[in-house]
Amino acid sequence: MRSNDGRTFTETARRTQITQAAIDVIAEIGYAKASIRKIAERVGVAMSVVLYHFASKDELVQAIINHAYREAIDAIVPELELERTAAGKLRTYILANAFFLRTHRTQYAAVMDIGMSYRTADGDLVNSLSIDPELMAGFTKLDVATILRQGQESGEFCDFDVERTATAIRGAVINGPIMEVMLNPEFDLDGYAEELVALFDRATRRG
Amino acid sequence: MRSNDGRTFTETARRTQITQAAIDVIAEIGYAKASIRKIAERVGVAMSVVLYHFASKDELVQAIINHAYREAIDAIVPELELERTAAGKLRTYILANAFFLRTHRTQYAAVMDIGMSYRTADGDLVNSLSIDPELMAGFTKLDVATILRQGQESGEFCDFDVERTATAIRGAVINGPIMEVMLNPEFDLDGYAEELVALFDRATRRG
Amino acid sequence: MRSNDGRTFTETARRTQITQAAIDVIAEIGYAKASIRKIAERVGVAMSVVLYHFASKDELVQAIINHAYREAIDAIVPELELERTAAGKLRTYILANAFFLRTHRTQYAAVMDIGMSYRTADGDLVNSLSIDPELMAGFTKLDVATILRQGQESGEFCDFDVERTATAIRGAVINGPIMEVMLNPEFDLDGYAEELVALFDRATRRG
Amino acid sequence: MRSNDGRTFTETARRTQITQAAIDVIAEIGYAKASIRKIAERVGVAMSVVLYHFASKDELVQAIINHAYREAIDAIVPELELERTAAGKLRTYILANAFFLRTHRTQYAAVMDIGMSYRTADGDLVNSLSIDPELMAGFTKLDVATILRQGQESGEFCDFDVERTATAIRGAVINGPIMEVMLNPEFDLDGYAEELVALFDRATRRG
DNA sequence: AATGAATGAGGCTTCATTCAT
DNA sequence: AATGAATGAAGCCTCATTCAT
Numbered sequence: 001m002r003s004n005d006g007r008t009f010t011e012t013a014r015r016t017q018i019t020q021a022a023i024d025v026i027a028e029i030g031y032a033k034a035s036i037r038k039i040a041e042r043v044g045v046a047m048s049v050v051l052y053h054f055a056s057k058d059e060l061v062q063a064i065i066n067h068a069y070r071e072a073i074d075a076i077v078p079e080l081e082l083e084r085t086a087a088g089k090l091r092t093y094i095l096a097n098a099f100f101l102r103t104h105r106t107q108y109a110a111v112m113d114i115g116m117s118y119r120t121a122d123g124d125l126v127n128s129l130s131i132d133p134e135l136m137a138g139f140t141k142l143d144v145a146t147i148l149r150q151g152q153e154s155g156e157f158c159d160f161d162v163e164r165t166a167t168a169i170r171g172a173v174i175n176g177p178i179m180e181v182m183l184n185p186e187f188d189l190d191g192y193a194e195e196l197v198a199l200f201d202r203a204t205r206r207g
Numbered sequence: 208m209r210s211n212d213g214r215t216f217t218e219t220a221r222r223t224q225i226t227q228a229a230i231d232v233i234a235e236i237g238y239a240k241a242s243i244r245k246i247a248e249r250v251g252v253a254m255s256v257v258l259y260h261f262a263s264k265d266e267l268v269q270a271i272i273n274h275a276y277r278e279a280i281d282a283i284v285p286e287l288e289l290e291r292t293a294a295g296k297l298r299t300y301i302l303a304n305a306f307f308l309r310t311h312r313t314q315y316a317a318v319m320d321i322g323m324s325y326r327t328a329d330g331d332l333v334n335s336l337s338i339d340p341e342l343m344a345g346f347t348k349l350d351v352a353t354i355l356r357q358g359q360e361s362g363e364f365c366d367f368d369v370e371r372t373a374t375a376i377r378g379a380v381i382n383g384p385i386m387e388v389m390l391n392p393e394f395d396l397d398g399y400a401e402e403l404v405a406l407f408d409r410a411t412r413r414g
Numbered sequence: 415m416r417s418n419d420g421r422t423f424t425e426t427a428r429r430t431q432i433t434q435a436a437i438d439v440i441a442e443i444g445y446a447k448a449s450i451r452k453i454a455e456r457v458g459v460a461m462s463v464v465l466y467h468f469a470s471k472d473e474l475v476q477a478i479i480n481h482a483y484r485e486a487i488d489a490i491v492p493e494l495e496l497e498r499t500a501a502g503k504l505r506t507y508i509l510a511n512a513f514f515l516r517t518h519r520t521q522y523a524a525v526m527d528i529g530m531s532y533r534t535a536d537g538d539l540v541n542s543l544s545i546d547p548e549l550m551a552g553f554t555k556l557d558v559a560t561i562l563r564q565g566q567e568s569g570e571f572c573d574f575d576v577e578r579t580a581t582a583i584r585g586a587v588i589n590g591p592i593m594e595v596m597l598n599p600e601f602d603l604d605g606y607a608e609e610l611v612a613l614f615d616r617a618t619r620r621g
Numbered sequence: 622m623r624s625n626d627g628r629t630f631t632e633t634a635r636r637t638q639i640t641q642a643a644i645d646v647i648a649e650i651g652y653a654k655a656s657i658r659k660i661a662e663r664v665g666v667a668m669s670v671v672l673y674h675f676a677s678k679d680e681l682v683q684a685i686i687n688h689a690y691r692e693a694i695d696a697i698v699p700e701l702e703l704e705r706t707a708a709g710k711l712r713t714y715i716l717a718n719a720f721f722l723r724t725h726r727t728q729y730a731a732v733m734d735i736g737m738s739y740r741t742a743d744g745d746l747v748n749s750l751s752i753d754p755e756l757m758a759g760f761t762k763l764d765v766a767t768i769l770r771q772g773q774e775s776g777e778f779c780d781f782d783v784e785r786t787a788t789a790i791r792g793a794v795i796n797g798p799i800m801e802v803m804l805n806p807e808f809d810l811d812g813y814a815e816e817l818v819a820l821f822d823r824a825t826r827r828g
Numbered sequence: 829a830a831t832g833a834a835t836g837a838g839g840c841t842t843c844a845t846t847c848a849t
Numbered sequence: 850a851a852t853g854a855a856t857g858a859a860g861c862c863t864c865a866t867t868c869a870t
Contacts, residue, residue: 008853032239032324035839046856048841053854057840115386116323119237158409164402171383172375179322179382180374195371202365203410217829242864253831254865260829264865424850444740446653449843460852461844467850471844529800530737531653572823578816585797586789593736593796594788609785616779617824629832656860667835672862674833 014053018043019063026064027106031113036060061114066132068104068111073138075100080141086151087205090169091197093144097173098193105181112178144169151204158206165204172196222260225250226274229267234313238320243267268325273339275311275318280345282307287348293358297376297411298404300351304380305400312388319385351376358411365413372411379403429467432457433481436474441520445527450474475532480546482518482525487552489514494555500565504583504618505611507558511587512607519595526592558583565618572620579618586610635674639664640684647685648727652734657681682735687753689725689732694759696721701762707772708826711790712818714765718794719814726802733799765790772825779827786825793817 021042026034036057040047054060079096083089101108131139140146145166151157173196180187214222228249233241243264247254261267283303290296308315347353352373358364380403387394421429435456440448450471454461468474490510497503515522554560559580565571587610594601628636642663647655657678661668675681697717704710722729752760761767766787772778794817801808
């Protein structure tokens, strides 16, 4: 019996299960120490089972990344599309990211860790890992630069460099709190998000 | 002939040399693949020389962190102390950090990588690594929260939560561009810094 | 419907198909790397199909050997039987072997590779693999020693030790060119065979 | 304390010891099953010791090949150089090879096995393994084609194709008996060699 | 102060084989 | 007749660390 991708139902289930376990393990002990053996132990199967379902550790990492991106897109993009104004979208972008980060802490941590640690055999960084192309479409909709551009075109936002400001927002909305949360799990993400909404409203609104 | 810490000059020189080599290697191939042997090769000595000077890899990592922090403090704190106003200090904080990041890219990359990857044998994160206590003093002076607090007390800055805003600024000034620079070495840090100065001026100034 | 050995036609066909695929794969990547999975992929079936038809890898190897020997016997023995004189048989032995080697290069390569590489779990060499007894009869007819003996009895050949000379001829006719052909696929087997015919004629003829 | 090649005496001794053990193990159980672990066990050290002295299994294989070739050259070439006539050299070539094969059975077997079994990661055969260039000189002197050419030029030998006849001689002198000896360790190599001397004398001499 | 040698633990991966369907 | 899933054993290799010199 086969589902899509030419994969059995069992196969799909196992892959998901392993991917989730991998995320948990990486979040807990870090990518560097998250061996295939430990991931298998978390699932409760032999190590070779993991390699039966994922041809290599690289392929598992890729699955994790795709899984995480897909969930983020599924959680955040619909929220964004409820908003009409750029200001509303920016506000939602910040709040939805914070909410997602709070509810998917381990996933975020795992992806960030992979992002810093993972290198191919050649030593290249992770963006060489091919992201599932169909994700790319949704991915673009997650891009805050698009929101900023819309806001400038509509006259809602004041004058600033879109790309650079987008980097700044990503830094404040994503990269900063990730670190914070890793070091201090008590960090109040929702309060932080509200502060950010106000901050970037002051920083972007016209007049 | 002995310098401080009961270390001879030679000893101190070798330690610095090894620390630098380690930083370069980590920045180049990532912490995960930066073995003691490769670091030793970069210096041009036998692997055991590294372990002669650093009792364990943990101790070397600690030295790297202290080295990096010390250089950052030495580079940025004096700049900050030239400024009187909180707005001036915030501006300088942003610009000096950007300049330091540009001139110490490998160091930054190495520290970030360690920050995400490094765990003690127990699985604890890197902040469990004891930071040289004498650094702590200077370290506090690097804290942007202090600047923000001063600005609110002096009435230069508008009303916002100091700690949260500090996290946001660190995210935009440090965490964000680090990622950006690692993935795209051409990223224009100076232009980015100028944009940030304007952005956070709009976001923090009273009125 | 059953053919001999209590095997259905389908069964026999699959076995032949798998045996052939195995030969090709072994010739291509070597016995050491020719895993059951790769052989199954060549056939286009699941790995377990191979083990459904051959109880173990040992059994598959045995089938390969028998298959190869049978083909060699079928190709060469009839040629030999057309000849009456020992000299004619020797000549034919050399030419037919060369022709067979040229047209069954992969098979030869596979069998040679197995001959050197294959050991049972106990470490024993391949001749411990039971050769299909019915092959033995034909096999004897392939033996050059028989030809030499006939030639000495008939007075065609001069005086030499039969067994030793047979080993020499096999070395020059089979073992040598196999190596040569593996390392240099352009090697002109037919020209070589003609040279051998002349050489062993000079070496064996009376007077 | 260092000997040539920038290697310690201990290092050189260990390398030799490991190379010898590897040859024995390969001859005994075949290259395919001769794992680094088993070789280490034969020496009586930990597996990682082997990899401390040889960066990879490839490097060990290369050392084995070079070792075997060097010994063959050292044993046979001086014998050849004592002879003046081509016929004498051919006779010596055959006898010296047989003697060497008898006294270095395991080495021969190991090299042959590697020759058939060894593939690089790309699947290429062993001649891609770089042979120590300084060996090449002596190696050429081992080539029977050179002897045949000399014999034709001097008029000792009759007319035949040099390259093809050389292949035939190698087949009868080396490849054939190797197989024979592997399958039947009692095979009388010296008797065989004498037969070969006579055989190839008949086959090559003028008139 | 430096270093060569050795080692055990662990990492990823391949493989033949078993079993339920 | 075929196959997907699972698995343990083994393979090569990297690494931090210890020790004698």
